[in-house]
Amino acid sequence: MVTLADVARHAGVSASTVSYVLSGKRSISQETRRRVEESVVELGYHPNAGARALAARRSHIIALVVPLRSDVYVPIMMEIAISVTMAARQHGYDVLLITNDEGVDGVRRVAASGLADGVILMDVELDDERIPALRAQGTQASLIGLPDNASGLSCVDHDFAAAGAMCADHLADLGHREIAFIGYGAGVYQRHAGYAERTLSGFRARADQRGLRFLHRSCEGTFESTAGTLARVLADRPDTTGFVVQNEGAIGPLLNLLRSSGRTVPEDASVVALCPEQLAEQYSPRLTAVTGPTKELGRVAVEQVMGRITAASRGGRPTDELVLLDPVLTVRESTGPAPR
Amino acid sequence: MVTLADVARHAGVSASTVSYVLSGKRSISQETRRRVEESVVELGYHPNAGARALAARRSHIIALVVPLRSDVYVPIMMEIAISVTMAARQHGYDVLLITNDEGVDGVRRVAASGLADGVILMDVELDDERIPALRAQGTQASLIGLPDNASGLSCVDHDFAAAGAMCADHLADLGHREIAFIGYGAGVYQRHAGYAERTLSGFRARADQRGLRFLHRSCEGTFESTAGTLARVLADRPDTTGFVVQNEGAIGPLLNLLRSSGRTVPEDASVVALCPEQLAEQYSPRLTAVTGPTKELGRVAVEQVMGRITAASRGGRPTDELVLLDPVLTVRESTGPAPR
DNA sequence: TTGAAGTGTCGAAGCGCTTGAACTGCCGGT
DNA sequence: ACCGGCAGTTCAAGCGCTTCGACACTTCAA
Numbered sequence: 001m002v003t004l005a006d007v008a009r010h011a012g013v014s015a016s017t018v019s020y021v022l023s024g025k026r027s028i029s030q031e032t033r034r035r036v037e038e039s040v041v042e043l044g045y046h047p048n049a050g051a052r053a054l055a056a057r058r059s060h061i062i063a064l065v066v067p068l069r070s071d072v073y074v075p076i077m078m079e080i081a082i083s084v085t086m087a088a089r090q091h092g093y094d095v096l097l098i099t100n101d102e103g104v105d106g107v108r109r110v111a112a113s114g115l116a117d118g119v120i121l122m123d124v125e126l127d128d129e130r131i132p133a134l135r136a137q138g139t140q141a142s143l144i145g146l147p148d149n150a151s152g153l154s155c156v157d158h159d160f161a162a163a164g165a166m167c168a169d170h171l172a173d174l175g176h177r178e179i180a181f182i183g184y185g186a187g188v189y190q191r192h193a194g195y196a197e198r199t200l201s202g203f204r205a206r207a208d209q210r211g212l213r214f215l216h217r218s219c220e221g222t223f224e225s226t227a228g229t230l231a232r233v234l235a236d237r238p239d240t241t242g243f244v245v246q247n248e249g250a251i252g253p254l255l256n257l258l259r260s261s262g263r264t265v266p267e268d269a270s271v272v273a274l275c276p277e278q279l280a281e282q283y284s285p286r287l288t289a290v291t292g293p294t295k296e297l298g299r300v301a302v303e304q305v306m307g308r309i310t311a312a313s314r315g316g317r318p319t320d321e322l323v324l325l326d327p328v329l330t331v332r333e334s335t336g337p338a339p340r
Numbered sequence: 341m342v343t344l345a346d347v348a349r350h351a352g353v354s355a356s357t358v359s360y361v362l363s364g365k366r367s368i369s370q371e372t373r374r375r376v377e378e379s380v381v382e383l384g385y386h387p388n389a390g391a392r393a394l395a396a397r398r399s400h401i402i403a404l405v406v407p408l409r410s411d412v413y414v415p416i417m418m419e420i421a422i423s424v425t426m427a428a429r430q431h432g433y434d435v436l437l438i439t440n441d442e443g444v445d446g447v448r449r450v451a452a453s454g455l456a457d458g459v460i461l462m463d464v465e466l467d468d469e470r471i472p473a474l475r476a477q478g479t480q481a482s483l484i485g486l487p488d489n490a491s492g493l494s495c496v497d498h499d500f501a502a503a504g505a506m507c508a509d510h511l512a513d514l515g516h517r518e519i520a521f522i523g524y525g526a527g528v529y530q531r532h533a534g535y536a537e538r539t540l541s542g543f544r545a546r547a548d549q550r551g552l553r554f555l556h557r558s559c560e561g562t563f564e565s566t567a568g569t570l571a572r573v574l575a576d577r578p579d580t581t582g583f584v585v586q587n588e589g590a591i592g593p594l595l596n597l598l599r600s601s602g603r604t605v606p607e608d609a610s611v612v613a614l615c616p617e618q619l620a621e622q623y624s625p626r627l628t629a630v631t632g633p634t635k636e637l638g639r640v641a642v643e644q645v646m647g648r649i650t651a652a653s654r655g656g657r658p659t660d661e662l663v664l665l666d667p668v669l670t671v672r673e674s675t676g677p678a679p680r
Numbered sequence: 681t682t683g684a685a686g687t688g689t690c691g692a693a694g695c696g697c698t699t700g701a702a703c704t705g706c707c708g709g710t
Numbered sequence: 711a712c713c714g715g716c717a718g719t720t721c722a723a724g725c726g727c728t729t730c731g732a733c734a735c736t737t738c739a740a
Binding site: 004 | 695696697698699
Binding site: 341397 | 726728
């Protein structure tokens with residue numbers, strides 16, 4: 001193993017000089033810098049992570065806490081995890097994967113041991129027990145999702161309210177007047193999942209504003225449940241021509257059921273999905289959908305923790321940010337003008 | 341921050357005694373152990389990861405290298421990542437996520453800096469450039485996948501040959517005589533992807549043995565490509581009644597095309613998929629499928645690195661293991677007796 | 681009774697790095 | 711001629727932990 005001292009000897013300087021060359025924290029002459037850098041390459045030196053962490057009191061690691069199972073579409077979680085990892089590397093950081101089966105202890109352990117300098121929490125609940133733990137330890141963190149009380153923390157999430165509003169606007173623009181909002185299962189609303197509630201209220205507000213009549217129905221996302229939901233919607237409001245779906249599982253069944261009930265999409269009924277692009281593309285017809293920028297979510301979360309870590313290490317008080325990312329409406333084949 | 345010394349003082353013993361209580365590496369009296377453990381809890385002591393890594397020359401971290409994009413169905417990757425993380429925790433290890441955009445350097449960096457004690461590589465290619473790098477550094481590693489030359493490494497993978505054979509057997513048992521094997525795109529076979537070749541040769545051998553006639557056709561996994569492939573298969577061999585599909589993208593199209601060509605599944609044609617359970621369940625009819633145990637893949641990989649790490653730290657030469665996991669055939673609704 | 685072996689604890693020397701303080705020239709200003 | 715200041719470098723003291731060797735004491739066989 002090559003150490004700092006080896007490099008110093010090889011370059012004919014002291015260990016601290018090598019350290020300063022590497023960290024850039026003090027001015028070093030051209031000549032010395034060159035010699036040191038050459039030696040580093042020649043010897044294949046890699047600073048020892050443990051020693052560095054111990055001396056500098058910075059591990060250059062952030063922990064990413066991923067949910068074990070969730071309502072979240074799995075490829076999206078993976079995309080976030082990857083964008084977090086790549087963004088972290090830009091800052092010279094690595095990412096430690098923590099699964100949520102450890103619960104609060106995982107976060108505590110990783111922060112208290114100095115294993116991680118900061119934490120990113122995915123799939124945050126409104127009233128998340130990990131949040132007080134983070135606050136108690138003074139751990140720098142960024143949440144992907146929006147809890148009840150975010151003081152002392154930074155958060156980033158999709159702007160679900162805007163997404164809901166976009167759906168309403170799009171259908172209204174196309175002349176639809178009767179809309180059905182097919183949402184998540186009742187349980188999701190009962191536990192006040194933020195994304196579900198915010199989408200719905202954003203949709204509701206805009207729908208009212210645009211004079212739309214609408215029905216919100218929760219749906220478990222199975223074929224049977226979707227069939228039941230759709231039947232009731234059409235019984236209550238036979239003139240419904242617009243559908244907003246926020247439930248990955250219900251999309252496929254809904255399309256099949258509309259078709260088999262003799263309604264052609266988009267001629268007879270328009271469907272807007274709140275789902276990832278990937279999913280929207282894979283149905284036939286391809287779905288008009290409102291989507292949030294997934295990668296951005298990870299990137300922003302990393303910027304937030306990084307900002308907090310450097311602020312804290314400078315003795316400052318990190319500022320709590322709250323970033324809501326604008327969703328994007330992509331018009332595809334599943335929406336069209338309302339039938340007359 | 342609470343340190344070892346704080347605990348020692350609080351318990352009225354020396355620092356080394358506390359260390360030995362925690363590591364269990366020397367015998368400690370009941371009484372002392374109790375006092376120390378109490379102090380640990382009372383003070384909320386968490387050993388500092390950096391210091392521990394430095395002194396013990398063990399970071400208690402393994403790196404997991406995930407592919408950025410791949411032929412692998414994403415939720416499966418996530419499932420592996422999670423099972424790796426959980427299995428690692430059982431050994432007191434944490435998992436560092438490395439994306440493959442760093443390429444070989446990522447592996448080198450993480451191992452050379454002592455950040456990770458071992459590495460798990462996912463999505464290994466037959467001739468993977470990261471393998472020589474691992475060997476050169478003497479890094480303990482386990483590969484998920486089977487490279488050309490695995491000497492000095494441990495590997496774990498699904499037994500794709502057995503999976504292929506299972507498909508052949510199942511269809512033969514049901515009386516099918518003409519089979520089409522719908523595989524991955526031509527590119528996958530051209531670069532000799534191990535899983536594709538091994539499945540095919542396992543299938544081929546068993547099909548020959550069972551006296552099946554079969555056609556192997558590569559397919560890009562789009563609707564158009566699947567349509568073309570199927571048309572050609574049916575033109576060449578109109579009597580084909582059994583289909584084996586190893587291509588996530590082709591499954592949906594294939595089912596639709598069979599249906600629209602007037603063939604009912606499973607009455608007129610049987611379909612066996614080589615795909616994750618999750619996928620097999622989501623089609624209608626639900627697919628008879630051959631699946632490998634995903635979680636096991638991660639778990640075994642972890643056991644392998646752990647084994648190697650401890651062997652190496654005892655001065656031994658870690659043994660190279662090669663584990664192939666048995667696939668499982670789950671009969672669902674897409675296969676039935678061959679029509680007469 | 682004595683020595684050998686075993687048990688439980690401690691002291692101290694690092695592990696490889698960072699960083700504040702101190703040092704050395706050298707320059708320009710007075 | 712002298713001093714202050716500055717850029718560039720080095721010294722040395724840790725960071726918090728592990729672990730080797732030593733020590734004190736007990737036990738047990740010869």
